[in-house]
Amino acid sequence: MSDTTTGVIPRLDLRGRRLGLRELRAALPRAAFDVEAALAAVRPIVDDVRERGATALYEAAERFDGIRPPALRVPADVIGDALSTLDPEVRVALEESIRRARLVHADQRRTDSTTTVVDGGTVTERWVPVDRVGLYVPGGLAVYPSSVVMNVVPAQLADVPSLAVASPPQRDHGGWPHPTILAACALLGVDEVWAMGGAQAVAAFALGVDDGDDTCDPVSLVTGPGNIYVAAAKRLLKGVIGIDAEAGPTEIAVLADGSADAEHVASDLVSQAEHDPLAAAVLVTDSADLADAVEDALVRRVAATKHTERVATALAGTQSAIVLVDDLDAGLDLVNAYAAEHLEIQTRDAAAVAARVRNAGAVFVGPWSPVSLGDYCAGSNHVLPTGGCACHSSGLSVQSFLRGIHVVTYSEDALRDVGGHVVTLARAEDLPAHGEAVLARHPEVDPRG
Structure with missing residues (x-):
């Protein structure tokens, strides 16, 4: 990897080199995200929740979130007040996000199928929702009411009979989760919300907890993104609960040729880099001119954006790069090896190129389909596999909340x-x-x- 013209983002030149899958995976930038190492920190937290229940959760909130919530379960009037005071424009935008997500996820419903193997012998596959799910909504560097939508909508359309949301208590909001998150829950008709964050929230969902008259019953499945400690808790408790994935830092990859608009590409890289200093932003292109133009645009855009320091750290990190390749075929090999959470195709005949993508959490086709559209209002789900897991895992969907049961009748x-x-x-x-x-x-x- 050599120095770039501007130094804002590393550059990796793979031109003239045809690498196999193993070599590609070794060469590609990736965020350092060692879930195994985090287990040592998470195990005592989980054990503490198992042994001391609500007391452990309150103490964890004071330690990690800087405030003790008034109660673990958020009262109905607090949720209602959050909706009544919600910015009207934000409410309209959330309602539209919910409407579009319901349209897309409604088409994911599964129907039972019966196969007649022989006369008098049938096998029916029944699709049955899990009994109860815990939906985790982060509350760290940013506020994510959109994650409420992305978790709740597919669970509801799968007809999950019981669901609960957990989000960390906030010092600025009296120890309750952020009011925009609570308002999103209200819009979706979710009345069971818990002021719990981090590994301790996953433990409470998995093991169940009593807090006075309030009981959080154990769940069958936990979904939703979170930090490395949330991911580690999911790994530790997998088997006690089902999980969607061990989500790591967000990723965007852009496969582009000389026809792409450098400002579009740069703005999209910045949009994902603002999530987290560990966020990955990767441009794969066969055009050195585009690479130079994108770097120049990044210099301006990083300086002008609100979260300049966070974005600059993410773009300059080892997880981000502009990668030069010989042609689009080599670019496709690379992005399929990378298996990005979000992949944009900004090339000539983008639809045909996108049809050749095999590994990605979600694919955004053409210049008018930025990742941020999918984050909020495309109708697709933004809870997606990261860290290369898109080569074997899917994003959150109605299917995530269903189990297939074979019924045999002979x-x-x-x-x-x-x-x-x-x-x-x-x-x-x-x-x-x-x-x-x-x-x-x-x-x-x-x-x-």
Whole structure:
């Protein structure tokens, strides 16, 4: 990696080099996010919640959030007041975000299917929602009412019968979660909200907790983004609960050619870099002229943006880079190896290029589909896999809250017809009692007579 013209973002020149998948993954920038190392800090927090319940949660709030909430469960009147005092423009924008998210996620509903294997023998796949979910909404460097929308809408459309939201208590708001988050819950009809943050919130969801007359029952699944300690708690408690993913710092990758508008590209890189100093911003291009123009635009935009220091740190970090490649084919190989959380395609014939993308949390096609649209109002979900996990995992959807259950129904004759094969396979695996369960019903199907 060599110095860039401006020094605002590293540059990696892969031109003239055809790398295999392993080499590409090793060469690409990635945020340092060691969940395993965080487990040592998280384990005693989880154990404390297990042993001392609400007392541990209050003490954790004072330690990590700087305030003790008046209660763990947010009262209905506090949620209602948050909605009544919400900026009208923010309310309209949230309502539109909810409307669009419901449109998209409604089409993700699954229907039961029944397959007739033989006459008298069927297998039905039933789609059943989890019983209860805990939805985590961060409250650190920024306020994320949009994450309320992205978590709650698919859970509701999956018909989850019980859901609860947790968000950290805020010193500036009397120890309650941020009022915009509470207002978003009110708009969605969510009345169970808990003033809990970090690893301790995940532990409370997984284990359950009593706080006076209020009880947070254990959940089956925890979803939603968070910091490294939230991710570590998810890993520690996976198995006790299901999880969506171990979300790391946000990522944007842009695959662009010489036709792209440098100002568009630079503004999109900055938009994700403002999330976190560890946020990753990667431009992949076959145009050195575009690379230079984007760097020049970044210098201006970083200096002018509100969170200058945060953005500058993210762009200058080892997780961010402008990567030069020979052509779009090489660029596609690279972005498929990177498997970004968010991938923009800003090229000629962008739709055709996007159709060749195999690994990404979400793909944004063309100059008028910035990632920030997906963060709020595209209708897509912004809870997406990070850290390269998009090569095997999907973003949050209605499917995330459903389980497929096979229901097997065979008649007497249908079992008789296939019973001999069951007995044969059971004996081949040295599990004869499996076959005997069939022979108890149909002794005449014994292949050995």
